[in-house]
Amino acid sequence: MPATPELSSWRQRLQLLLESHIDHLKAQRLMPPLHSVVIEQGSQANCILLVCQGHLVVEHQRPGHPMRTLAEVGPGDLLGEMALFGAGEHSARVRVVSEVTELLSIERTAVLEALMFDADLTAELLHMSSDRCRQSNKLIGLLLDGLEACAANDSKTLAPIVEQLKGSTESMARAAELLNCLRASTDQSC
16 A cells, blocks of 8 residues: 555654664664565564665465565565564564665664653654554455455445555455456356
């Protein structure tokens, strides 16, 4: 899903806040090669990553199923922030998909310490995390609406849902294809 103007401005403020803490955070600049994995699903979270340049994909795999692309991220996006809290384990894999990628790696303990003393930084991080949840909820809603439209044999409702899903990640575009196939098989069985 494309970034909204509001999300873009939040990303810029979060990036500025993180950069204002750069000396205290002891951040390291990383230049990972194309196709490298910078976060492994299930690994312990030792740092968060801020994307300065390049593009990456967030992928998830359930046992016995293929890897699924959940999101595409770029400059200004933060990676690994969900693992800052709770068990501290990454729930997804992150892989580099552009030739030139630059990341800022910040240790987990330094980020948590900065969050305790900077309410603005905490608010920005929470806003970004909330926005990601809203985007996920929207996609889940579209998928459920698409399934209902298929079950009701409602091509008129299904068409815009499929178009919206096609404009998202690779996995959602595949889901749109599957909804169309499901709709077509429903037509044939009637």
